[in-house]
Each structure stands twice: as C-alpha cells, then as structure tokens.
Amino acid sequence: MKVGIINVTGYAGADLARILANHPEVEISSVTGRSGAGRSLGSVFPHLTGLGLEITRELEGSLDFVFSALPHAASAEALAPIIESGIKCVDISADFRLRSKDVYAKWYEVDHPNPEMLGDSVYGLPELHRQDIAKTGITANPGCYPTASILGLAPALQTGIIEHSVIVDAKSGVSGAGRGLSIKTHFSEVNESVTAYGLDGHRHHPEISQELDALAASNVELTFVPHLIPMTRGILATSYSRLTSDFVASNDHLHTTVRDIYQQYYKDEAFTKVVDSPPATKQTLGNNDCLVFPTVNKENGMLTVISCIDNLVKGAAGQAIQNMNLMSGFSESSGLEQLAVYP
Amino acid sequence: MKVGIINVTGYAGADLARILANHPEVEISSVTGRSGAGRSLGSVFPHLTGLGLEITRELEGSLDFVFSALPHAASAEALAPIIESGIKCVDISADFRLRSKDVYAKWYEVDHPNPEMLGDSVYGLPELHRQDIAKTGITANPGCYPTASILGLAPALQTGIIEHSVIVDAKSGVSGAGRGLSIKTHFSEVNESVTAYGLDGHRHHPEISQELDALAASNVELTFVPHLIPMTRGILATSYSRLTSDFVASNDHLHTTVRDIYQQYYKDEAFTKVVDSPPATKQTLGNNDCLVFPTVNKENGMLTVISCIDNLVKGAAGQAIQNMNLMSGFSESSGLEQLAVYP
Amino acid sequence: MKVGIINVTGYAGADLARILANHPEVEISSVTGRSGAGRSLGSVFPHLTGLGLEITRELEGSLDFVFSALPHAASAEALAPIIESGIKCVDISADFRLRSKDVYAKWYEVDHPNPEMLGDSVYGLPELHRQDIAKTGITANPGCYPTASILGLAPALQTGIIEHSVIVDAKSGVSGAGRGLSIKTHFSEVNESVTAYGLDGHRHHPEISQELDALAASNVELTFVPHLIPMTRGILATSYSRLTSDFVASNDHLHTTVRDIYQQYYKDEAFTKVVDSPPATKQTLGNNDCLVFPTVNKENGMLTVISCIDNLVKGAAGQAIQNMNLMSGFSESSGLEQLAVYP
C-alpha cells in the first residue's frame, strides 16, 4: 500500500516514517514538509536517511493512504481534497476530533475550515471506537494527553462505578510540545525543572471531556492540569475520582473488584494493558503500549488510576498506524510489535 | 555559635554544611557520619573540602546547637542525651514530627524510642508555628513533601474557603530519596521516565494530615500521591480542592479574591511567596523559597494550587537553618539569602 | 532456531531479549538470571512481559544457540560445557576477546578459567572479522567502547594514513556501567554532571589496542580516556591522530581524500555508515548503527574522527545478534532493521 505523510518534518511525522519503515504492508512513497521541501529527509532527520526519501512541497504520485501531521486548521485544509478524492486518511491534528464546530472554534480560536466533514470522521481511539474506525475514511487521531487520560478512566466511567467528577494530573515529556522553538522548550529552561502549565485551559480539555461524557452518558466534571517533565518522551496521567457510594456499599474487596473490571475491559487489547505495579513511562519508550494501573483507597473509596504512554507513539504516530491498520483491514498490530527500548 | 551536624554524609547533612559554611553567626565545629567516620569531609563530598572538617563517630567538643540528619528512630536516640543536656536541636528526621506515638508506630513500623519527648517538640514550619519554634529546644523539621503541600493549602484551609477533601499530586526530584543505593534511584532506571509510587501510603501522609487537620480545625480527607521525576532537586505539589459553596456564592471574582487571601496570608514571609505565574522548581534551586500559585476555575469552583521548593533546602537543610535562626534569636533569613541558581 | 540467554537480568541481556523478540528466525526458549531465578521475566523487566518467559537458574531444554551476558570469568565458566557440546555461542563478556591469557590476567586480575579456548574464539566485530565469525563456534562480542573506537580508526590505520599514536576520548551513557548499584551510577550523583574515569587504565584499553595493532600491523600507542555522560544510552568516541607526512605531502585535498577512504572502507556495511555531519548519539538510540565522521585539519594534518553507537545495541546486544546471524547463515541484518528512536 502506498502511503503519503503530510508534514513529515515534525516529531509526529518523523515517528510515522520511523515506524512505517518496517511495516510489512506499507511503502512510504511521498512525504511533504512545511520546512525542508526540496531537501532529502535524511538531511532533516539523519536517522531516516536510509529511507531514501525526498521532501516535496505537495504529495506526489498515486497514493492509497495519507497521514497528516500538520497543525490544526492547516491539516483540514490539506486533507479536504484528499478525502474528497476517496483516499483514506488519518489526521494527527485536532481538526476532526471534536464533534462540535463551536467547541472547536472556542478552543482553537479559528473557524473550522471544513465543518461539513466533522460528521464523517471518527475519533481514533481503537479501544473505544474500533468498529467505526474500521468503516470510516477519515480518522481523527487523538491527542497525546487524551489518549492516556481517557484510557485510564474509560473502564470506570463506562461501568458506572465512579462519580462524575474527575481530576487528571498529567505529566508530559517535552517532545509533546513539538519541534518548534520556544523558550518553554529551550533545554536550559526545561532541564532539571518541573512546572504546571495550561492552568487557564488546555486544548486537550474539550477532547477529553467529549469522550468522558460519552463514556458516562452524562456530563463529567473534568479538572485537567498538564505538567512539563524534563524528559523527551512519555506521558503519565494520574487520574483521581471517587467510587460511587453504591459501588462501595456493594463490594467487599474494592481494590480487587476494580482491578477485575479494568482487566476485563481491556482483556482483548493488544496495546492497552492493566499492569500489576505502578508503571513508568520508560516501559513504553518507542512502542505503542498504554499501561494502566488502577488502585483504590479502601478507607475513603478514592480511585487513583495511573496510565502511561509514549506520547509520540500511542499518543501520535503509533496510534495513527493502529488506526490505519483497522481502516485497511490489516492486523491491528501490524508494524507495531516493537518492544519498548528500556532502559 | 558552635554547631554540630549528626550524619553529615547524607544529602540533607551535606546541604546543612554547604549553607552553614556562609552563615555569619555559625561555626561548624563537629560533624559525624554513619559511614565515613575517620575520613575528611572533603573526601566524601569534594565540594565541602574547603571546610577542613573531619568526620567523627560522635559529636566532639562543646556545642551550642545540633542538627541531626539521621534516619528516623536512630535520630531520636542520638538526640535524646543532647536534648537532656540542654542543647537546642533541629531534627531533620521524622522522629519528632508526629504528635501521636501510635501514628508514628503505625507508619514507621517501630516504637518511638523517646515518646515522652514528643510533647516538647514543635513542628518546624515557621509559617505556621514561628512563635512556638522560637521558644522550643527541639524542633522537628518537616518532610519535603509536607513542606510544599502544607504551604500550598494552609491559606485556603485556615480561612475556611475550601471543603475538607484535598488531593495532593506531588512531583519530586530524586535527591529526596537520599544517597542510599536502590534500583529505584539507579540512573538508567530513573532517567527519561516518570512514575508514581507510594500508592499504598507514603510516610509523609500522616504528617501532612496532622497539619492540615489542625489548620482546618477538623478532619481533612487527604489523597496524596508522590511521583519521581528525572531531576535531582525540586518538589512541585499540585493540590486540588473545591471552594465551599458559601464562598463561591458570596464572591464575584473568585480567582482574585483567592489570590488576595493567599497574598495576605504570606505577606510578611521572607521565603514563601505568592507568585504571578505557575512556578518552576528550577526557580528555587539551591535556595530556601517556597513559591505558591493558586488558581480558581470559575466555572466549577475548583481551587488548584501549585507550590514548589528545593527539597533539600526549604524541604530540609534550609528550613532547618531557618528554624535554628528562630530558636537562636538570629534574623530568620540569616545565612539563607542566596538566590536560586537559575538556569 | 531455539536460543538461550544466560543472565538476561542485566541490561545487555534484557536488550538481547527485546531485539530477539522480533527476530524472524529465533525463538527465545530459555533465559537465566543470577538474580531473579524463579520469577517471571516480566516481573524484573515489565517491558518484556509479553514474552511470557520464566527466569531459571540454568538453561533448560534443547538449544541451538546461546548468548552469555554474564560478567567476565563467570561467563567463560558457564559457556565452557556449552561450547564443548557443540552449541554455538556469543559471549558478551570480555572472556574471549583477548588473544593473550596473560594480558587477560593482568587487566581482569583473575586467571582465565578456560585459556585453551582462546584460540578457537573470534573477536566479533563483523566489519573486521566477518568471515572468521561466520566459521567459528564461539564469538567474543566486543566491548562498547572498543566497538566505537575501533570502527572510528580502522580505515585510517589499515590504509596506513596515520601515525601510530592515537588518542580516544570517549563519552558514554550510564547504562554502560550496568544494572549493578553504585554511588557512581546513583541518579543524583551522575545527573547534571560529567566526569572522566578510568585514568589509571580501563579494561577496554587492551582490547582496543589488540585490534588497532592488528589493523596497523604494528604497535599503536593508545591513550584512552572514558567519560560518564548524564544520559542512559549512547557512546561517542572522539579519536585524534596525525596523518603521516607522506600522506599529507601526496594529497592536495586531505579532507576529501580521507572521507573517500572511509566511505570506501565501509561501503558495503549495513550498520557502519560514514555520515555528512557530526553525528549525535541519539541518532542511534535503540538501533544497531555505528555512525562515523572523519574530518581533517588541513593546516596541521590532524585527523579527528567522531564515531557513535548505542552502547547496548551495536555496543552489546545488537552486535551479538549480528554475530549470531553470521554464525547461523541468516541475513546479517535480520532482526536488526529497527530505526533509531529519535528524538
């Protein structure tokens, strides 16, 4: 299958190329870049030299599948003609994630360029929407924070065992901020430091809310605070919620019961795994796993869930390829078998 | 004033020596070490070579003031005869922090060696107990997590503006785990990774609870989850609570009012400062500040407070010296004027 | 092919398991550990949980190939009966690297347990000894420093363009020191610091010398100074030597000519690549490449070569698998196609 990558010159785009290079069903046949057009891919990312690709301004040749790793707004504009031509796509930007164009406009401060397409796209979290993804032509790849946050809370919300107020305290490596230069990602400022940000509202908030609300079939109050961690890859989300009094009253072994619910929920998943001890982000470095660890304080019924991913893999390129596999009828884990690079 | 340091060979002990070296009222005249007795201090910590000190097994010479940086239980045992001889002390261990010997025994899994002394000691958080510290002979220096956590929540709890259920999600640099070897502090395991720990209960939990309960004059439900961050120094605590409905109903400008309450609360403090933007731990590296940033979500009345310190300074050695200053009639900030080493 | 790994519980052993998990010709059928016998591999290394392996005290079952990742001396003892039984092996320890048992005894301060086997083993640097590796039953996998150092200097020494005195200033990530605990690999000591070590002589010195001498067919004076860098993976060797006056006199374009010599030397190599700009270790993270960048100061004829690898892959597990491929008649790069995880 011939695949194109729009904007390969960001970190998500580069990780698409890295992973697809070993995908048995895929040939990367065209890559574009906002910067770097006319240069070889290896001159921008030396680790991709072996792919022998040139960066062009526009996609070239006949393609069977397209990924876009452009920023929001630019991504929908670039994908619109491709979608209309019938080529299946995964969009890594935020453009097709939100069901409401008004919510989109509020958070992204721009009118959606193609609001009529919102109805056709599917939110690309396979654990929740696998069947719809398999049928759609345009999948909206989830954000990195939403992937970790939603997967940590989905079993509890969908089974109705927690109250509808949750706090997600998320910790992200710096690559989540992309390859664009900023004093906030300048090495000397970030290294040996941790800080919270987005306290006035982060753009991943409405996306998390949309999915949590759907899981709960009700409005879920969400407090979401992201933090920047001095590491390159990885997101760890610590989610706090309260078990319902009904659930507490009707279960003697809260912790075990909750773990069973989580294990049952993810028992058939290839990548999302309920683990036995608090996971470290390093256990997912470079691979597509999401590790989930729920734990209950039996004295007060608080549920704390730790969930972690590699933000560029399960949080971006890996999940995009997982979605491509579903949309293309390949094995869902095709090309994604690589284990984490630990330590 | 002649000062002794018991167990100078840990990180808290070494930072005591570093800071005291430039204290205008202090001469470090004796230092001991569990390891290293008989060696020069400079052979263990080359940056302290200039002090010209030898590590002995026991304190030597006539002393006016003693710090203990021993682990719990050992510390109380070592300090007991010193206290009895009338020499003032600051204990950096947990031995004199908890008012209840039963709570101590439960969390530290050992009977307190000198329970009769618990009544004489003062919990050494100057922002809360300044006057008592000035009068006591034995100050229990707070833990690093409690210092950041309590200072972040004290204004809200003492003024009664939040409900009595709080979540503290804390992020610590690795030096908080001390100088003892462990796979959990092995570079290759910790670097480029973040993880939660202590989910079954961390020993700083009862200490935080004790102070929060006293501030609220009521029982405060506490969920406390510490995380290990790949950096050496620094703790950042993100505290979540809910403003009371009375407070929300009676205030039009929640965020501003809460900030005013916080600024008023700390207006005379030399080290605890309410800041204008989310602080980074690096802004406190090597100095005794605690930076506090409260923010309110006006839609749902959630109060999120970010507070951060250098875990070895305000979280250990610096605060111990601040306590010594109070106990000795020196200026409270004497020897602690050094600014953060940024970046 | 059924493969066993002796001492899977160190970093080299774990990386063998990680890479072999996706090797098309290999089934990992038995793994041992000095620690951890009786436990599941996933309980020691959670990222290897999916392999479903148990750690045993001794290798079990019928095996076609064995890797040993034991420390020196222990490794030869463990491998001796396996070698005698005719099973092919790669030894990641130093036991079969040195041709001389006296040199071994001097540097490793122990008599070689099986000196009679030294003659049968081949030094497993495929770029130099490919044909011999393909024929041997026991390959000595090179050390991480020697791999980077020798590959950086081999073209110059073998073609005779430099004088026989070289300096190798090497910089290594901390995982090269292994998983054993030491104050030297304690996070808080290593992080945010760089230091030289081994100034009295590092055990990789005789190994580098042995190969450099062979390449030059003469004695090469070697100064080798390793440094510890605050990162987990990666070695970068900066090698300094002087072009011979004959070579300088007979070439107008020194830099270009030297680059041509290097490119010619490695033109058929799958993993060792002459690159166009100074490489960063991150460009090899998790993969088997060795990147080489030679540059000449035309004013004084000094040749500086930068060479870098992932110390656990091309410097250990990856090269061991490359050797296994050669010894087993597989494609040399089988199982090793994974690109670097960048950034």
Next chain:
Amino acid sequence: MKVGIINVTGYAGADLARILANHPEVEISSVTGRSGAGRSLGSVFPHLTGLGLEITRELEGSLDFVFSALPHAASAEALAPIIESGIKCVDISADFRLRSKDVYAKWYEVDHPNPEMLGDSVYGLPELHRQDIAKTGITANPGCYPTASILGLAPALQTGIIEHSVIVDAKSGVSGAGRGLSIKTHFSEVNESVTAYGLDGHRHHPEISQELDALAASNVELTFVPHLIPMTRGILATSYSRLTSDFVASNDHLHTTVRDIYQQYYKDEAFTKVVDSPPATKQTLGNNDCLVFPTVNKENGMLTVISCIDNLVKGAAGQAIQNMNLMSGFSESSGLEQLAVYP
C-alpha cells in the same frame, strides 16, 4: 559601589545579578536588556524578582562600574563611551580578548568596532594576569572554554614540561550556548544525546591559542573540539599533551612531580584547585571554582589534565566579579564564597 549590567537578560547577565545581589560592596543600580526593556527583571527571571529592578534600554544614573554581557561587536560599541568616560568595565563578550584585530576579524567575521582600545584591555584570567587586571580600566572576561582549557594547561606550558602540541577535548553544558533559541538547544534534540561541534573551528580557538602561546613563549599547536552534553551547567576539558623527553629522562616519579608542579603553581589561588581525584562538573555547580586534575601515563609520558568549571560562573559571571574585585581593590573572593550546590 554602584554597578550597571548591560544585557542582563542573557544567562551570563542573569548570573551576574544573582551573584552581585549578595556582594557586600555592590549595589546593582541599573540593568539593561536587548529584549525586555520596560519590564521588571522579575518578569523575565522570576528568581531575580527580589532585586526589585526594572530593565531599561540604556544604563541609567551615576555608575561606578559596568559589566557588559552583550554579544560581540555590540558589546564594544556599547562600552566605548563608558570606557571613555573613565568608568571601569568588564566585558563578558569576546570583543577585548584578542590582541589582534585581524585575528578578531577572521574569526568573528566583522571588523572590530574599536580596535584602538585593544591595547588598553587586559585578558581577565586572574591566575595569569592578576596584576595587570588590577591596574586596567577594561578587562576582557575570558570565554568559558578558554577558562577551563587554559587553566588546565598553564602550569605545564609555563614550566616547559610538555611539547608544544596539545589536544583539548571539551564537554559543555547547554547553557553555554546562551538563551537564544536554536534547534541545537531544543530540549528534545539535546537531551539524551552527546555530539561534537565546531569541527571547522570554534571561536574560542584563537583565544585559547593566544594564551597558550604566551605561556609557552612559543607557538603551540592546538586541536580543540567542543562537545555538547545534556546538562545545563558545567564544562569539563580533557587536555592531552606529551611530556618532553628531557623531563621524562630527568624525573623518576613523573606523576608525583607533575602534581607537585601543578600544586605549586596554584597554591595561592582561592578558586583554582588541584584535586586528588578526577573532578565532576557538579562539584562546581553555582560557584567560582576551577578544579584541575593532572595525571601522567608513566609508560609513554602522556599528560592528561582534567579541568572543570561552572561555565556561567568561573566561565562567565563569577570570573567577571573576580575581575571587578581586583579592579576595585576589594578582596578577590568577595561575594564569591558560595559553595557548589551539590548534588
């Protein structure tokens, strides 16, 4: 003494403010910034909030001493009128370091704006030029790499015990590249990686050469290769040279004799110290020390010297203050007594 800082908004400027804040003889009375004029210093650098300073476009008020932390060319232009008005200055840029305007023009690719002033300035390495610094009105503060490199080699060159060909392999933290944004200092690119740069010639090369030549009273062949290390502060220089055959022939205990020469050379220095074991950059974090460790390979007479500093302190702001102390008749270590923040 009233002091002004030109361009306080870079890292060197900020560290000047940090250290001067506690200098007993100094009041910081005016600070300028290329960016940030009109803002408070605390809004750019929160750790400097307590200084209560406003950033202005030009220096204001009557001043007794001025530091410039501007880039080259801009610095000389800004300082020229100040020098002419008779105010003493330390220039942290490269503008007054090189004796030759032609060498300056070649390496900095710009004509020197005030070549007539080159004769009046003194190269501000107190260990070499203390008396001249005390008498000058304009001191050129050395670069960070030159400080570490020259102090490592000075005793050997000045006493004539080594041949006149040296290699300096230097490793620097990222703050040495300043606060300006660049993909080369973008966290995700630099973290977990090490690389060489400046292989075509680094601007600190002529500066090192100028001083080494003067020490040797002869031309010294210099190979200088800087490397970027994933840490914020610190430079470690590893210098390689060869003892003269005369020296080798006439000394039985080479290592001890060389150490004695080094210790004698620096015996009266407050900041440059010959240490007993290979130093780590962390031992100088935040303070003004230069630690030097010479070692000799007795088999071949190679001298390897490790020298390290905090690049922003002894490599910039601290040394500038040391120079100010000398120029102003203060104690040379005034304001610089702070010990390293370790770990």
